[in-house]
Amino acid sequence: MTLPYRIGFGEDAHRLAAGRPLILGGVPVPHAERGAVAHSDGDAVLHAVADALLSGLSLGDIGAHYPDTAAENAGLDSRLILTRCLDLVRERGYVPTNVALVVTLDRPKLGPLRAEIARSVADLLGLAAPEVGVSFKTSEGLAPDHVQVRVTVLLARGEG
Ligand code: C5P
Ligand code: MG
Numbered sequence: 568m569t570l571p572y573r574i575g576f577g578e579d580a581h582r583l584a585a586g587r588p589l590i591l592g593g594v595p596v597p598h599a600e601r602g603a604v605a606h607s608d609g610d611a612v613l614h615a616v617a618d619a620l621l622s623g624l625s626l627g628d629i630g631a632h633y634p635d636t637a638a639e640n641a642g643l644d645s646r647l648i649l650t651r652c653l654d655l656v657r658e659r660g661y662v663p664t665n666v667a668l669v670v671t672l673d674r675p676k677l678g679p680l681r682a683e684i685a686r687s688v689a690d691l692l693g694l695a696a697p698e699v700g701v702s703f704k705t706s707e708g709l710a711p712d713h714v715q716v717r718v719t720v721l722l723a724r725g726e727g
Pocket of ligand 2: 580611
């Protein structure tokens with residue numbers, strides 16, 4: 568059955584280590600003591616958004632499309648991954664209408680970057696910034712060495 572709307576959900580987590588940049592939604596986090604350990608650039612927001620897009624249309628996940636064991640995917644710009652996943656969604660006649668994402672990170676505080684991250688993710692998806700909701704949570708010390716992101720997206724048919 569061809570549904571007018573489909574919900575997608577994505578998640579990503581990365582371990583944090585010194586000497587790595589921390590990039591969230593395409594935005595470098597200034598003064599981050601640690602960044603994501605990853606095969607790619609470790610942007611957990613863009614990875615989770617890309618997985619949300621794919622999941623909404625049952626297209627698998629980014630690991631299936633971009634295996635982290637493949638040499639050509641090393642250091643791959645996550646913006647490129649997201650753009651390609653968006654193309655797959657559009658090819659099937661759907662567009663994202665709004666996104667809600669939650670970043671769980673103990674430090675640093677990300678509140679000052681909320682608008683910039685929303686704008687960056689919106690630009691990549693062809694949305695307006697108010698269509699990207701950005702929330703931050705600490706893990707309350709339960710996962711101090713990780714960054715984790717959860718994303719929902721609503722896909723609508725026939726508006727592309
Ligand atoms: O996790 P907790 O509920 O204690 O977080 C309190 C608030 O701190 C969040 O609602 C969010 O506004 C902010 N926060 C933040 N940056 C983080 C984690 C939380 O700005 N890395
Ligand atoms: Mg990732």
